[in-house]
Amino acid sequence: MSVxxxxxxxxxxxxxxxxAGRPPSALARLRDSDLWYSFTRSxxxxxxxxxxxxxxxxxxxxxxxxxxxxxxxxSLNLMDGFTPPMGExxxxxxxxxxxxxxxxxVLSAILYGARISLFxxxxxxxxxxxxxxxxxLLAGYKGGWIDSLIMRIADVQLSFPAILVALLIxxxxxxxxxxxxxxxxxxxxxxxxxxxxxxxxxxxxVRGTTMVEKxxxxxxxxxxxxxxxxxxxxxxxxxxxxxxxxxxxxxxxxLAIIAEATLSxxxxxxxxxTPSLGTLIRIGNDYLFSGEWWITLFPGxxxxxxxxxxxxxxxxxxxxxxxxLR
Amino acid sequence: xxxxRPLPSADSPLVEAVDLAKHFDxxxxxxxxxxxxxxxxxxxxxDGVSFAVPRGRTFSLVGESxxxxxxxxxxxxxxxxxxxxxLVFDGTDLAGLNSRAAMAPVRRRxxxxxxxxxxxxxxRWRVRDIVAEPIRAHGLLSETRAIDRRVGxxxxxxxxxAADGQKYPHEFSGxxxxxxxxxxxxxxxxxxxxxxxxxxxxxxxxxxxxxxxxKDLQRELGLTYLFISHDLAVVYHISDYVGVMYxxxxxxxxxxxxxxxxxxxxxxxxxxxAIPDLEMTGRRRIPVRGEVPSPMNxxxxxxxxxxxxxxNERCRAEVPLSIxxxxxxEVRCHAVEExxxxxxxxxxxxGRGASAP
Numbered sequence: 138m139s140v141x142x143x144x145x146x147x148x149x150x151x152x153x154x155x156x157a158g159r160p161p162s163a164l165a166r167l168r169d170s171d172l173w174y175s176f177t178r179s180x181x182x183x184x185x186x187x188x189x190x191x192x193x194x195x196x197x198x199x200x201x202x203x204x205x206x207x208x209x210x211x212s213l214n215l216m217d218g219f220t221p222p223m224g225e226x227x228x229x230x231x232x233x234x235x236x237x238x239x240x241x242x243v244l245s246a247i248l249y250g251a252r253i254s255l256f257x258x259x260x261x262x263x264x265x266x267x268x269x270x271x272x273x274l275l276a277g278y279k280g281g282w283i284d285s286l287i288m289r290i291a292d293v294q295l296s297f298p299a300i301l302v303a304l305l306i307x308x309x310x311x312x313x314x315x316x317x318x319x320x321x322x323x324x325x326x327x328x329x330x331x332x333x334x335x336x337x338x339x340x341x342x343v344r345g346t347t348m349v350e351k352x353x354x355x356x357x358x359x360x361x362x363x364x365x366x367x368x369x370x371x372x373x374x375x376x377x378x379x380x381x382x383x384x385x386x387x388x389x390x391x392l393a394i395i396a397e398a399t400l401s402x403x404x405x406x407x408x409x410x411t412p413s414l415g416t417l418i419r420i421g422n423d424y425l426f427s428g429e430w431w432i433t434l435f436p437g438x439x440x441x442x443x444x445x446x447x448x449x450x451x452x453x454x455x456x457x458x459x460x461x462l463r
Numbered sequence: 464x465x466x467x468r469p470l471p472s473a474d475s476p477l478v479e480a481v482d483l484a485k486h487f488d489x490x491x492x493x494x495x496x497x498x499x500x501x502x503x504x505x506x507x508x509x510d511g512v513s514f515a516v517p518r519g520r521t522f523s524l525v526g527e528s529x530x531x532x533x534x535x536x537x538x539x540x541x542x543x544x545x546x547x548x549x550l551v552f553d554g555t556d557l558a559g560l561n562s563r564a565a566m567a568p569v570r571r572r573x574x575x576x577x578x579x580x581x582x583x584x585x586x587r588w589r590v591r592d593i594v595a596e597p598i599r600a601h602g603l604l605s606e607t608r609a610i611d612r613r614v615g616x617x618x619x620x621x622x623x624x625a626a627d628g629q630k631y632p633h634e635f636s637g638x639x640x641x642x643x644x645x646x647x648x649x650x651x652x653x654x655x656x657x658x659x660x661x662x663x664x665x666x667x668x669x670x671x672x673x674x675x676x677x678k679d680l681q682r683e684l685g686l687t688y689l690f691i692s693h694d695l696a697v698v699y700h701i702s703d704y705v706g707v708m709y710x711x712x713x714x715x716x717x718x719x720x721x722x723x724x725x726x727x728x729x730x731x732x733x734x735x736x737a738i739p740d741l742e743m744t745g746r747r748r749i750p751v752r753g754e755v756p757s758p759m760n761x762x763x764x765x766x767x768x769x770x771x772x773x774x775n776e777r778c779r780a781e782v783p784l785s786i787x788x789x790x791x792x793e794v795r796c797h798a799v800e801e802x803x804x805x806x807x808x809x810x811x812x813x814g815r816g817a818s819a820p
Contacts, residue, residue: 353582354577354578354579354582354583355582355583355584355585357542357575357577357583358575358577358583358584358644358647359596359600360542361540361541361542361570361573361574361575362570362574362596362597362600362601362647362651363563363566363567363570363571363597363600363601364596364600365563365600366563368600373585376587377585377586377587
């Protein structure tokens with residue numbers, strides 16, 4: 138029989154050093170794992186990982202890397218607006234990817250924008266994951282009316298497009314939160330909205346796997362021992378359902394980034410004063426037909442590249458963790 | 464139904480099942496039922512089973528697959544709650560304990576060993592954590608060092624070494640894994656072990672090791688076993704008492720030796736006739752005929768009548784009650800009760816009298 142996830146870096150005992158009695162270092166374990174092997178054998182995956190890593194570092198170190206600070210109104214020169222890429226600006230500054238209508242450097246804006254996009258994407262995925270896993274575990278393990286209730290809610294939500302649900306939640310939150318609160322909270326409201334629109338697939342996957350796992354004899358053994366159901370869920374079932382969840386989370390990250398961009402493009406996301414990639418694309422969209430193509434093209438390319446790379450990573454992870462495809 | 468009479472040689476029983484029943488609702492969903500006017504469908508997995516297991520002894524349940532013996536095992540450890548009847552463990556009715564807190568003191572005293580040693584151990588846990596799980600769950604020991612010492616003792620008790628605690632389950636063979644299972648079951652010092660086909664997933668040579676280990680442990684620790692198996696040779700080896708189940712009912716039960724020597728119920732006779740052994744080689748024998756009927760739609764009267772060579776109209780209509788046999792034990796069969804099962808009739812029907820080729 139197949140042991141779930143035995144190719145993951147967590148199944149450490151397969152290492153020869155372990156059998157000899159020495160615990161191998163984490164790095165040695167990773168180097169020895171099937172996952173690392175399949176990673177190094179797939180050039181597309183390596184390239185995707187590098188691109189994602191670059192985006193991460195770029196976003197993380199944006200204040201140090203970016204040539205200009207697009208959030209600092211004092212440094213903006215409105216006369217520099219609409220400078221084409223590599224073109225000579227009014228102030229004599231040179232902008233690699235040009236400037237937007239307010240004279241903000243597009244490259245710097247992309248770096249700072251990726252920061253917000255990645256932050257929102259990550260937090261939204263984390264939120265959706267925690268919510269989906271908890272509800273999925275509960276539904277799968279308890280069964281009965283709890284299961285029916287949770288899964289019917291999930292079904293209803295699944296019948297609407299996720300972006301619509303996010304829009305709805307965002308709208309409700311804006312209407313209920315006090316106005317003074319909104320500017321600071323908008324990113325968190327966005328995270329909750331995207332997270333709430335995305336928990337269903339985690340819940341469904343986890344529920345399915347939980348229903349399989351809970352009938353396995355080791356879970357029944359824990360029940361006979363008298364372990365608290367909560368502990369059984371967390372310590373026995375959860376580690377064994379994490380494989381598929383990890384795959385969904387990776388692909389979900391790309392979806393969350395796109396969802397954030399879509400919301401921002403529609404004008405309900407982050408405000409133009411702290412632009413994300415989606416906000417940049419929307420700003421540029423207004424000038425696309427008047428010839429200033431670079432304002433929307435470069436953020437758009439960045440978004441495509443990021444989402445595609447994350448997606449390819451997710452695809453690889455799905456195949457690598459699937460014992461039937463190896 | 465029938466009162467349970469303790470077997471002649473029994474002390475006070477540690478575990479007693481009284482008219483134990485478990486029905487599963489296998490009806491289609493409510494809406495389908497209403498639309499298609501279907502009635503509820505009940506699967507009577509266990510239908511009025513009564514037995515008693517004396518302290519320090521082994522009671523085995525045998526029967527074909529699907530006869531409900533594993534359901535009895537799960538009822539006995541409280542994984543299922545009975546639909547009807549009682550399961551009395553040392554004076555307490557398990558069915559009456561419906562909260563986890565009320566169940567906890569009893570939980571410690573009964574444990575289970577499962578059939579599949581590859582599925583019953585969490586693949587992601589080290590053996591020492593697996594064995595320590597009951598100790599931690601019941602808070603029997605709190606110090607890490609004391610737990611480690613106890614785990615080492617337990618592993619040595621099942622003839623493994625304390626150092627094996629460092630390893631993961633997949634580093635062991637099936638027999639070794641079953642030993643780990645036993646060590647875990649023993650960790651909370653239980654008195655009663657329910658063994659659900661503990662050897663059926665193992666090689667024959669390993670089966671004997673595990674069975675002997677279980678017998679040794681019974682002697683050393685005074686354990687009481689409820690042993691579930693379809694393997695009559697294994698059952699004969701380990702049991703003090705045997706119950707034969709057929710389609711959710713206990714058709715015959717008694718001391719192992721007398722049941723194997725003098726089987727009364729036609730089903731028991733056919734089962735014993737089906738054991739392959741060297742002495743019988745070359746002799747003509749009648750196999751157990753037919754299939755087990757579906758428990759969702761069991762035959763009326765005696766469940767066994769469609770396959771029974773001695774069945775008559777009464778067997779078709781009337782559920783047989785249990786009667787006590789002269790040499791101890793009980794049987795539920797009209798033919799036995801009426802004395803229709805004379806040696807000659809049996810020989811005739813089972814073909815035992817046929818001349819050797």
